[in-house]
Amino acid sequence: MRKIFYTVFSISQICFLLLYPQEALAASKEGMQLWLNVLLPVLLPFLILTGILIHTNMAGKLLQPVEVIWNKVLGVSAAGAYAVIVGALCGYPVGAKITSDLYENHQISESEAKYLLTFTNHASPVFVRTYLCHICLKDQIPARTVFGIFALSDLTIMLLFRFVVYRNKIQFLSADKKKKTPVSSSSGAFLDVSIMNGFETVTRLGGYILMFSILSACISHFWNMKNLIGYTLSGILELTTGLCRLQNANIHMQWKYLLTLFLTAFGGICITFQTRSLVTRKLSMFPYITAKLLNGITTVLFALFFSKII
Numbered sequence: 001m002r003k004i005f006y007t008v009f010s011i012s013q014i015c016f017l018l019l020y021p022q023e024a025l026a027a028s029k030e031g032m033q034l035w036l037n038v039l040l041p042v043l044l045p046f047l048i049l050t051g052i053l054i055h056t057n058m059a060g061k062l063l064q065p066v067e068v069i070w071n072k073v074l075g076v077s078a079a080g081a082y083a084v085i086v087g088a089l090c091g092y093p094v095g096a097k098i099t100s101d102l103y104e105n106h107q108i109s110e111s112e113a114k115y116l117l118t119f120t121n122h123a124s125p126v127f128v129r130t131y132l133c134h135i136c137l138k139d140q141i142p143a144r145t146v147f148g149i150f151a152l153s154d155l156t157i158m159l160l161f162r163f164v165v166y167r168n169k170i171q172f173l174s175a176d177k178k179k180k181t182p183v184s185s186s187s188g189a190f191l192d193v194s195i196m197n198g199f200e201t202v203t204r205l206g207g208y209i210l211m212f213s214i215l216s217a218c219i220s221h222f223w224n225m226k227n228l229i230g231y232t233l234s235g236i237l238e239l240t241t242g243l244c245r246l247q248n249a250n251i252h253m254q255w256k257y258l259l260t261l262f263l264t265a266f267g268g269i270c271i272t273f274q275t276r277s278l279v280t281r282k283l284s285m286f287p288y289i290t291a292k293l294l295n296g297i298t299t300v301l302f303a304l305f306f307s308k309i310i
Contacts (some may be wrong), residue, residue: 011209013218017214024218027188027213028213031209031210031241032165032206034209034240035202035209036279039205039209042090046094047097047197047198047202048194049194050094050098052190053248055105058107062078063079063081063085064084074162075162077172079102079107082098083114084116084119086176087122088124090269092271092275095120096117096278096279096288097201098136099116099121099279100279101183103282104280104282111166111169112170114166115162115170118165118287121275123267128150132260141257149306152301153265153302156298157211157298208270208277210243213241216234219234220234228255231251235268237258237269238268238269238270239267239268242263242268243260243263246259246263261299264299266292266293267292272285272292275288
């Protein structure tokens with residue numbers, strides 16, 4: 001079934017490229033501008049530097065002095081707390097990437113990695129403040145309100161999976177089970193591997209953005225997307241493109257507000273595919289997808305709740 005799906009997808013997109021080259025070219029340019037102007041300069045330095053920390057086994061050691069806080073508050077180890085912090089600062093899909101790298105480098109257990117995937121992969125503060133609040137919502141909703149809603153939703157999802165889904169199942173690796181870095185490994189080797197991994201990751205993300213930008217243009221050509229359902233589908237397909245179309249939509253501000261929050265919390269199909277490509281196949285994506293759907297729903301519920309109070 002997977003081969004059939006990819007075959008049909010490829011043939012349909014090739015036909016669209018040949019029959020409507022101008023629309024396809026415009027969509028490609030839009031996707032590549034997003035990659036070149038946003039993802040490459042923002043994500044690549046973080047990917048390289050975090051890769052160095054992971055390969056030197058320093059990620060967990062830096063947070064080791066306050067490990068008891070991470071254990072009690074978040075239910076994660078010191079190394080897992082590193083994925084939480086970096087994911088919160090860098091945004092999609094760095095949190096999932098760091099979690100997968102920590103697991104593959106034997107810094108965290110499989111159960112902790114699955115648990116971390118449910119709440120470490122979300123929109124970055126810069127994206128929320130500049131693109132979501134300022135550009136899409138035109139500062140009609142205070143940024144502190146939006147941040148508060150996202151924080152409460154993330155906390156709710158974390159508590160749900162910690163105490164309900166993974167209750168008494170999260171295991172921490174002991175020091176003797178963690179992978180030790182070979183003494184012969186040089187700092188130059190760490191740097192080279194981290195740089196190459198960083199470029200490979202960001203290039204892969206660019207490929208997904210390109211493909212989904214063309215797919216979105218193809219759907220828009222054959223189906224009128226200028227309605228509530230169309231804007232929602234566009235955002236679910238590719239987050240940034242959907243939010244861009246939604247900001248100029250002729251719909252009620254309340255619907256626009258709720259849709260932007262849901263789409264940003266959920267992430268969309270494109271980000272899900274990006275995340276899948278960066279996460280080792282040893283880890284199931286089902287908990288992640290379930291958590292992101294619940295995250296989107298709880299975000300809308302909190303937004304409705306606060307709109308009645310504020």
